[in-house]
Amino acid sequence: MKFTRKANANWKGTGMEGKGTISTQSTTLNNTQLSFKTRFEDGSVGTNPEELIAAAHSGCYTMQLSFLLNEAGYVAENLDTEARLTFEDGTITKIHLELNAVVPGLAEDKFQELAAKAKAICPVSKVLNAEITLTATLS
Structure with a gap:
């Protein structure tokens, strides 16, 4: 069995102040927030x-x-x-x-x-x- 899955990330701005989104082919994640805070600090809404x-x-x-x-x-x-x-x-x-x-x-x-x-x-x-x-x- 062979298949390909994909996801997409979009980022705007600098590493610390910028913001991004991540989406998956299945749309389970659909423009889900991605940011410095969601990656390196607790309590922010989004993923990493x-x-x-x-x-x-x-x-x-x-x-x-x-x-x-x-x-x-x-x-x-x-x-x-x-x-x-x-x-x-x-x-x-x-x-x-x-x-x-x-x-x-x-x-x-x-x-x-x-x-x-x-x-x-x-x-x-x-x-x-x-x-x-x-x-x-x-x-």
Whole structure:
């Protein structure tokens, strides 16, 4: 399977005082505000590249794990993944995935194996050049 997805960013002005928007092909994001404040300060309405990467990573990882669970004969009752991205001195240095899962009948060792495999083969994990860590909790 091969496909292309796209997003568009528009910016006007300087890095600190300027403002921009970001839109996605699906229009889930449609001229969503992007600014210095939404990227480097808390409390502003809008998004930022780091938040979008974290969202993409948590979504991709969770879907990948679901596929692996299905291949192994399990169906997740619930998979909840938070991606915490660390930005330091102009670099994304780390993404920590925090997974909480409810998968009936799944043994802890098999769960850890599949959770780690999903982290390794998730397309977003593979494209990022950052340390990616995982905490997986089976409830």
